[in-house]
Amino acid sequence: MATRKKPCTEATVTARRGLPPAYYQLHALLETLRALQCCEDDLCTLLAGIQRSGRLNASLRRDLLHALHNMRVMSLHAELDACLAALEEAAA
Numbered sequence: 001m002a003t004r005k006k007p008c009t010e011a012t013v014t015a016r017r018g019l020p021p022a023y024y025q026l027h028a029l030l031e032t033l034r035a036l037q038c039c040e041d042d043l044c045t046l047l048a049g050i051q052r053s054g055r056l057n058a059s060l061r062r063d064l065l066h067a068l069h070n071m072r073v074m075s076l077h078a079e080l081d082a083c084l085a086a087l088e089e090a091a092a
Contacts, residue, residue, distance in 0.1 A: 021090070022090050025079065025083040025085075026086075028083075029076070029079040032079050036072060036073070039071050042063075
């Protein structure tokens with residue numbers, strides 16, 4: 001298994017044509033995971049702000065809502081399902 005982490009700014013290689021469907025699903029899943037990973041710093045900063053102040057003020061609440069709405073969590077679930085379906089299809 002690969003141990004080197006790719007930074008969020010580094011795009012994966014453009015998918016080639018003619019590869020198995022599972023490749024494309026896995027590629028999409030990887031891109032979504034990278035997008036989610038980019039949210040970590042914002043969430044850590046907001047968490048520290050709440051901890052420091054001991055409350056959730058209007059500014060922190062607004063920033064947290066913005067960060068949560070920008071997370072691609074629903075995409076992650078859909079792409080994971082599609083990846084699993086492609087693996088099942090490949091096994092058939």
